[in-house]
Amino acid sequence: MxxxxxxxxxxxxxxxxxxxxxxxxxxxxxxxxxxxxxxxxxxxxxxxxxxxxxxxxxxxxxxxxxxxxxxxxxxxxVNKEDLDELLIGRLCAQVELPEPDPAGWRQQIIDVCTGLRDQYLRYPGISRAAFAAAPSNRDTLRVGEGMLAILLAGGIDPQTAAYAIDSLTLYVNAYSLEVSLANRRLNSSDDDWVVSREELLRRFAALPDTFPHTKRYAAELTAGTVHDRFDFTLGLMVDGLPGARREP
Missing domain, CATH: 1.10.10.60 (Homeodomain-like)
Incomplete structure (x- = not known):
């Protein structure tokens, strides 16, 4: 058989x-x-x-x-999903995992997420293969194991750490997919949809007074790079974990 x-x-x-x-x-x-x-x-x-x-x-x-x-x-x-699992596993194998450090756990978990992001961004849109996929590949599980060890070293209780891993990886996957899609459109021949920061500021300034906050804070709304926003969001997520050990 x-x-x-x-x-x-x-x-x-x-x-x-x-x-x-x-x-x-x-x-x-x-x-x-x-x-x-x-x-x-x-x-x-x-x-x-x-x-x-x-x-x-x-x-x-x-x-x-x-x-x-x-x-x-x-x-x-087995099927296309099986291939997806192997692709994500090979990328996860390239992510460096540090020895968990209770004094530096916060930066360690951010570095792992950043490393995973950088692997995904090498191949346009590939993070889509990680959505709704149960981690069974050993290389993928290795990253989850490393993240769990870091969070536990940071004083996070196991259940909170488990949910945090889900949230962090979901954000990394979504962020990487969005950046890949934006870059693809930016590099396409039909780029009329692409709007520069200067153009956005001009459009915001021309809005009617029913958008007072958007007009007033247009500079803040359009400031920074996409990676700046990535760093901000990861920091916000990590700092919000209950019971976390604060770094000196």
């Missing part, structure tokens, strides 16, 4: 599956092609996202890039 999708996914999460080396393939001209492996599929998927954005990523698109059919991919992956 063939293994179920769940069994195939679980097998990949083991440290050593003892799988035989994949067989080499030959192209139409007789030349040798790279064998189909999970690593080859994931690397090809990253290349597609980097060049065309996450919206372009489908199993068929990956198969075409590998000069094979979609059925060849399903010998290694």
């Amino acid at each position: 063939s293994p179920t999708p769940e069994q195939r996914r679980a097998a990949r999460h083991q440290l050593d599956t003892g799988s035989p080396a994949p067989a080499a393939r030959r192209g139409p001209s007789g030349g040798r092609k790279k064998p189909i492996t999970v690593d080859a599929i994931v690397s090809t998927a990253f290349g597609i996202v980097e060049r065309e954005g996450y919206e372009a990523l489908t199993m068929r698109r990956v198969a075409t890039a590998l000069e094979t059919g979609p059925s060849s991919l399903y010998a290694h992956l």
Whole structure:
């Protein structure tokens, strides 16, 4: 009996599956092609996202890039969601996790979130793959484990720490997706929708008096970079955690 999708996914999460080396393939001209492996599929998927954005990523698109059919991919992956999990896992593997420090836990948790953000921003829109996904990949779980250790070292009780991880990662995912979408539109040929800060200030100044606060505080509403706002929001979220140990 063939293994179920769940069994195939679980097998990949083991440290050593003892799988035989994949067989080499030959192209139409007789030349040798790279064998189909999970690593080859994931690397090809990253290349597609980097060049065309996450919206372009489908199993068929990956198969075409590998000069094979979609059925060849399903010998290694369960479905598109399985591929998404592997993509996010590989990015999480690049995030540095410090040894938890009770005296510096606040900056440590912010640094981990910033590192995850930077990994997502390398590939336009890829954080979308992390939404509504249960973390089962070991590399993804590694980041969650590291964040939990940091928050516990900061004096946060376990339940609050668990909810905080959900909130922080959700914000990082959403922020990264928004920045990717904005950058894509900014770099597109049809950029009439893009409004500079100067243009925003002009439009706010021209608003009727029914918008008194927007007109008066237009400079504040349009100040700073997107990363300034990211830092502000993370700081606000972390400082609001009940029971947190305050840094000296």
